[in-house]
Amino acid sequence: MRRRHEADPAEVLEKYGDATFADPVNNKYPIDTPGRIKAAWSYIHQPRNAEKYSEVEVGEIKLRIQQAAETRQVALPDPDEFVELMDRVRKKSR
Numbered sequence: 001m002r003r004r005h006e007a008d009p010a011e012v013l014e015k016y017g018d019a020t021f022a023d024p025v026n027n028k029y030p031i032d033t034p035g036r037i038k039a040a041w042s043y044i045h046q047p048r049n050a051e052k053y054s055e056v057e058v059g060e061i062k063l064r065i066q067q068a069a070e071t072r073q074v075a076l077p078d079p080d081e082f083v084e085l086m087d088r089v090r091k092k093s094r
Helices: 009-016 034-044 055-072 079-092
Strands: 021-023 028-030
Touching: 021 055, 028 034, 028 055, 034 055
Parallel strands: none
Antiparallel strands: 021 028
């Protein structure tokens, strides 16, 4: 995983505390609670978030999220449904 210039890991730690992250270099996608696991899964599937990473990095992030979900017995949402919902919300807000 490479460091992203727009990410501020220290700022994120202030917000989330001592959380575990699917992207531990940039402290992105916290996966320490069931709600955050589901949110991380949904957000990494959004094209504008995934495009900030290489294909390999996205795969690593998704794997970490899946492992956290399995450990905590969290059912992951259908990412396509979330992306469609976010598209509808964005269109309404324009």
